[in-house]
Amino acid sequence: MRLRFTKMHGAGNDFVVIDATQQPFRLSPEQMRRLGDRRFGVGCDQILVIEPATSADADFRYRIFNNTGDEVEHCGNGARCFVRFVVDAGLTAKRDIQVDTMNRRLRLTLQDDGRVTVNMGAPVFEPAALPFDPQGLTPRLENGFALWPLDELQGVELGLVSMGNPHAVQRVADVEAAPVLTQGPLIEGHARFPRRVNAGFMQILARDRIALRVYERDAGETLACGTGACAAVVAGIRAGWLDAAVEVQTRGGLLKIEWAGGDAPVLMTGPATKVFDGEITL
Numbered sequence: 001m002r003l004r005f006t007k008m009h010g011a012g013n014d015f016v017v018i019d020a021t022q023q024p025f026r027l028s029p030e031q032m033r034r035l036g037d038r039r040f041g042v043g044c045d046q047i048l049v050i051e052p053a054t055s056a057d058a059d060f061r062y063r064i065f066n067n068t069g070d071e072v073e074h075c076g077n078g079a080r081c082f083v084r085f086v087v088d089a090g091l092t093a094k095r096d097i098q099v100d101t102m103n104r105r106l107r108l109t110l111q112d113d114g115r116v117t118v119n120m121g122a123p124v125f126e127p128a129a130l131p132f133d134p135q136g137l138t139p140r141l142e143n144g145f146a147l148w149p150l151d152e153l154q155g156v157e158l159g160l161v162s163m164g165n166p167h168a169v170q171r172v173a174d175v176e177a178a179p180v181l182t183q184g185p186l187i188e189g190h191a192r193f194p195r196r197v198n199a200g201f202m203q204i205l206a207r208d209r210i211a212l213r214v215y216e217r218d219a220g221e222t223l224a225c226g227t228g229a230c231a232a233v234v235a236g237i238r239a240g241w242l243d244a245a246v247e248v249q250t251r252g253g254l255l256k257i258e259w260a261g262g263d264a265p266v267l268m269t270g271p272a273t274k275v276f277d278g279e280i281t282l
């Protein structure tokens with residue numbers, strides 16, 4: 001089958017975007033793996049699928065697949081690229097767009113400078129929301145926020161945050177020296193996370209600036225992770241390390257994250273860039 005797609009990235013987190021309002025979307029997981037493969041296909045961290053809205057007050061439905069073909073709940077950098085795509089393709093004349101994902105309604109705004117702000121919804125901290133099995137473990141409380149140990153991983157303390165998808169974030173002294181590629185997969189696949197988890201490593205540079213690397217579920221380390229940036233900042237705010245507006249330095253670019261606490265939504269602002277249009281036979 002021939003498939004038209006657009007290659008995009010948000011701070012280096014890269015995507016194959018499929019417009020399923022104009023062509024049917026029926027790729028098997030095997031075809032998605034091929035599409036996502038950097039040697040045998042196009043290559044990307046995630047595949048984003050744009051579909052017509054299924055509820056009356058939403059503008060679109062937006063689905064996310066990791067490059068393994070597994071459908072996941074949320075992708076922050078992808079949400080910004082989604083907006084850039086639907087506006088540039090003329091699928092909407094709006095600049096404020098509402099979209100349904102698997103488990104959240106997102107509100108997105110294309111700014112005059114081309115960046116996109118996403119209302120990511122409120123974070124959830126209960127272990128069951130990830131899910132995480134806390135049985136037999138005692139967390140250390142930092143400013144009242146639970147930091148969880150993990151069996152076999154000496155010295156690791158994880159702040160647990162669901163942004164609709166699961167995140168486990170730890171504070172490290174030097175993010176460039178952090179064991180992202182060795183410890184990341186151990187956390188991602190740890191038995192206490194039955195649906196696996198995205199593992200974040202954050203270095204606090206100031207109360208309004210962090211450096212972050214994320215070992216993503218399925219995709220491995222990416223150049224940026226939008227939901228990971230939200231999770232790291234809200235964990236840092238809850239632990240008392242960070243202020244309410246924080247610049248997040250990733251290997252692929254800068255994201256701005258704001259959170260007023262409690263049930264307030266997390267706001268993420270950052271770039272969304274088109275790379276090229278293409279067509280592939282799968």
Ligand SMILES: N[C@@H](CCC[C@H](N)C(=O)O)C(=O)O
Pocket residue numbers: 013045046066072073074075076077078165166198216217218219222224225226227228
């Ligand atoms: N890159 C993303 C997150 C994509 C999904 C993640 N790998 C998961 O499995 O939850 C982002 O920008 O948020």
